[in-house]
Amino acid sequence: MDREFHLRFCSLCTNRHFNKDKGLICSITKKQADFEDNCNNFHLDDNEYKRIIVEKIQKYGLTEKKGIIKKLLGEITEYEVTKVTKSIKPNCEKDLPSSTYVGKSYLNYGLGILAIIFLMVFGFINTEFKGFDLIVIGVNAALIGVITWLVIDFKTNKNDFTISEHGINKSGNLIPWKIILCTLIRKVPSKSFSEYYLILIVGTREDIEINLTGLKYHFDRVGNLVELYKERNKSRLHNVD
Secondary structure, rough: OOOHHHHHOOEOOEEEEEEOOOOEHHHHOOOOOOOOOOOOOOOOOHHHHHHHHHHHHHHHOOOOOOOOEEEOOOOOEEEEEEEOOHHHHOOHHHOOOOOOEEOOOOOHHHHHHHHHHHHHHHHOOOOOOOOHHHHHHHHHHHHHHHHHHHHHHHEEEEOOOEEOOOEEOOOOEEEEHEEEEEEEEEHHHHHHHHOOEEEEEEEOOEEEEEOOOOEEOHHHHHHHHHHHHHHHHHHHHHHHO
């Protein structure tokens, strides 16, 4: 776990202390954080939690003036608080596995490439110049570029992640539920299609955005899974107590 992820814990902990030479350190160990997945000395600072969550949900346009009660305003369409959708909620909690891997969709990428190949073949067949028309050649060159981009994106875009009762694991880093203040789905419209992002609002300046494009689950399903695992985490902590 790198320094940025450590700070997501430390900035919300009552044991944080600022050192002019080392920055934010632990008042117990007198050192910068060096834990792997979890800090045994972590104790949530409720006042700091409330201050940051008010700041963040105001930033995303998700709050009234009254305080930290989140209310999605009717005119706000870019951000949506994640929620459990009844139509896709498991019949009971046992239907939910211990973790769910949200990986790339071979079907979506494959269908996209096949559709482009079909357009290329159709273009060649239906031109009287049998593929030698400069316009057709230019269009097909552009389509080949799109196929190349899809293949490269599939191999290099590391936007896959795993959701569990412990939190969200992204690129080998676990972001536990206790430092995630709120989760949102962000819609970014474009001329051809809209992209969706899962946003994890955390205690540090930079929140975590995960692009859901090309993944095997629809953004509604991702939001649903996030809330279900949050509920399981709450149940687990309640049982421990």
